[in-house]
Amino acid sequence: MSRFNLWAFLPRHSKGYLWISFLVAIYIVMVLSENGIFEPQPPLASFGNPTSCHVIDLTTSNQQKCLASQTPTTPKPEIDAQEALHTESMGLDPKDVVILVKTGSTAIWRRMPAHMSTTLGNSKLTPNVLYYSDSPDDINGNPVIDVLANVSATLKSSPDFTLYQKAKYVADDNLYLESGSMEGDYYLPGGWRLDKYKFLPMFQHAALAMPGKKWYIYMEDDNYFFWSTLYAWLATLNHTSPLMVGSPAFRLGEDFAHGGSGFAISGAGMEATFGKDPKLAERWEQYAKEQCCGDQVLSHVLRESGVERCKELDGGGWAALQSLPTWRIGFGRWNWCSPIMNVHKVHQKDISRLHVFERDFKVKMEV
Numbered sequence: 176m177s178r179f180n181l182w183a184f185l186p187r188h189s190k191g192y193l194w195i196s197f198l199v200a201i202y203i204v205m206v207l208s209e210n211g212i213f214e215p216q217p218p219l220a221s222f223g224n225p226t227s228c229h230v231i232d233l234t235t236s237n238q239q240k241c242l243a244s245q246t247p248t249t250p251k252p253e254i255d256a257q258e259a260l261h262t263e264s265m266g267l268d269p270k271d272v273v274i275l276v277k278t279g280s281t282a283i284w285r286r287m288p289a290h291m292s293t294t295l296g297n298s299k300l301t302p303n304v305l306y307y308s309d310s311p312d313d314i315n316g317n318p319v320i321d322v323l324a325n326v327s328a329t330l331k332s333s334p335d336f337t338l339y340q341k342a343k344y345v346a347d348d349n350l351y352l353e354s355g356s357m358e359g360d361y362y363l364p365g366g367w368r369l370d371k372y373k374f375l376p377m378f379q380h381a382a383l384a385m386p387g388k389k390w391y392i393y394m395e396d397d398n399y400f401f402w403s404t405l406y407a408w409l410a411t412l413n414h415t416s417p418l419m420v421g422s423p424a425f426r427l428g429e430d431f432a433h434g435g436s437g438f439a440i441s442g443a444g445m446e447a448t449f450g451k452d453p454k455l456a457e458r459w460e461q462y463a464k465e466q467c468c469g470d471q472v473l474s475h476v477l478r479e480s481g482v483e484r485c486k487e488l489d490g491g492g493w494a495a496l497q498s499l500p501t502w503r504i505g506f507g508r509w510n511w512c513s514p515i516m517n518v519h520k521v522h523q524k525d526i527s528r529l530h531v532f533e534r535d536f537k538v539k540m541e542v
Contacts, residue, residue, distance in 0.1 A: 264407070265403055265406040265407045265410060266406070266407055266410030266411070267389065267390070267406040267407070267409055267410040269299065269300050269301065269302055269303075269402070269406065270302055270303065271388050271389040271390065272303060272388060272389065272390045272391075272392060272406065272409075273303045273304075273305065273381055273385045273388045273390070273391045273392070274295070274301055274303065274304045274305070274392050274394055275305050275307065275377050275378070275381050275391060275392065275393050275394065276290075276295070276304060276305065276306050276307065276394045276395075276396065277307050277308075277370075277373055277374075277377060277393070277394070277395050277396065278306065278307070278308050278319070278395075278396040279308055279309055279366050279369070279370065279396075280308055280309050280310035280312070280338075280342045280352050280363075280366075281338070281352045281353075281362075281363060281366045282366065282396060283308055283312060283314065283319065283353075283396070284314075284351070284352075284353035285353050285523075286396040286397060286523070287306075287314055287396055288314070288315075289523045289526040289527060290396065290526060291314060291315045291317070293399075293526050293527065293529075293530035294399055294400060294526060294530070297402075300402045300403070301402065303385060303388070304317070305320065305377075305380070305381055305384065305385070306318070306319040306320060307319070307320050307322040307373060307376075307377045307380075308320070308321065308322065309321065309322070309323050309338070309339050309342070309366075309369050309373065310339075310342050310343075310346070311324075320380065322373050322376045322377050322380065323336075323339060323369075323372060323373065323376065325376065326372065326376065326457075326460060327457065327460055329460075330372070330460050330464065333464065334368075335368045335369060335372070335464070336369065338363045338364070338366060338368075338369050339369055341363055342363060345363065370469055371463055371466065371467065371468055371469035371472060372460075372463055372464075372469065373469060374434070374463075374469035374470065374472055374473040375455070375456035375459055375460075375463060375469075375472065375473060375476060376456045377393075378391070378440070378445070378448075378449050378456070378473065379449045379453070379455060379456040381445070381449075382445045382446070382448075382449035382450040383449075383450075383453065386445075386446070386450055387442065388442050388445075389409075389414040389441070389442045390409050390414055390439050390440070390441060390442065391439065391440045391441075391442070391445055392405070392437065392438075392439045393434065393437055393438050393439070393440075394437055395434060395435055395437070397435070397519065397520050397521055398435065398436075398437050398517055398518070398519050398521065399517060399518045399521045399525065399526055399529050399530075400437065400516060400517045401515065401516055401517065401533060404514050404515070404516055405516040405517070407514075408495055408514060408516060409439060412441070412485075413441070414441040414442050414443065415441070415442070415443050416441060416443055416444075417441060417443045417444040417447045417448075417481060417482040418440070418441040418443070418444050418482070418485050419432055419438060419439070419440050419441075419444055419474065419477055419482055419483065419484045419485065420432070420438060420439050420484070420485050420488060420496075421433060421436060421437065421438025421439070421484060421496055422436035422438070422495075422496045422497055422498055423484070423486070423489055424470070424471070426467075426468065426471050429471065429474075429475065430474075430484060430486070431470055431471045431473075431474030431475065431484065432470060432473075432474050432484045433470060433496075433498055434468070434469065434470030434473075435470075435498050435519050435520070436496045436497055436498040436517065436519055437496050437516070437517050437519075438470075438484075438496060440477070440482070444477065444482040447480065447481060447482060448476070448477055448480040448481075448482055452480075455476065455480070459472070459476050462475070462476075495514065495515075495516050496516050496517055497515070497516075497517065497519065498519050499518075499519060499520075500518065500519055500520040500521065500525070501518055501521075501525060501529075504518075
């Protein structure tokens with residue numbers, strides 16, 4: 176009997192079970208592939224106990240384009256001895272870093288308060304933080320910049336800015352956009368449509384407000400960063416070259432740095448773009464309006480200005496800056512001791528748990 180006759184002979188319910196099994200198998204393969212199970216084993220370098228633990232070697236020859244010379248950072252005199260030792264171990268002084276935090280008027284009071292006492296609560300690790308939203312605010316004494324205040328009147332009149340215009344009236348009526356299921360809540364849709372316009376003005380402002388820094392790190396309000404690890408990694412890269420480093424994403428055949436994962440632009444990259452041209456963001460407003468995603472818009476503008484995402488760090492089965500939440504991060508021998516810089520899509524509980532874990536780990540390891 177032929178294969179096709181056998182299929183026709185099977186009862187309908189058996190065919191259904193076979194199709195379901197096939198689809199489940201496809202889903203499992205996709206999940207395993209997403210978590211790097213099928214990636215080839217990367218070259219590994221020993222770290223700690225060489226018989227039990229390895230990390231990805233970030234200094235292989237194909238990465239020399241992005242790497243900096245390993246000159247130890249000289250601690251500044253005013254830093255106390257313990258802080259100086261920590262700074263030297265990281266290789267990058269946090270004072271040479273600017274963190275650009277992007278949030279929104281409908282999310283800021285649901286997502287940011289936990290960050291203020293955890294992710295961004297240590298002024299020695301995060302001394303230079305700029306907070307950007309689509310509405311001016313103040314959170315725990317930290318000013319929040321309305322990053323869309325200076326976009327053109329033409330852009331503000333577009334339907335994408337409906338939330339931006341109405342948010343002002345909500346505040347005037349003493350209502351809240353925090354969606355806390357409490358009396359006084361007011362819901363306004365359209366946050367995602369507005370979000371893409373924030374990227375260019377953010378970096379334009381940061382380049383003018385805090386010039387001359389080594390790295391400018393982009394952070395979204397649903398991301399948790401392990402700063403010491405991230406700084407130590409950035410210290411191995413050449414901030415005097417025009418670089419953008421981040422997790423790869425693609426749209427319409429164009430490579431760009433994924434915003435949700437976080438990314439960093441070198442000081443030279445900022446100087447060659449937004450620092451050099453104070454009108455750069457304004458000149459690309461129409462392009463931003465035609466696209467869907469702000470991270471793609473920013474990467475495109477940087478590329479057109481001569482700053483491309485550094486691809487030499489891609490591959491190896493594990494992205495240093497990654498896009499997955501805790502419950503989707505796969506692990507195994509292939510990445511068990513690889514450095515992790517961030518966790519994406521964190522809830523407030525995740526932020527608290529990660530902060531407590533990191534704090535207790537540092538105490539245990541006397542870091």
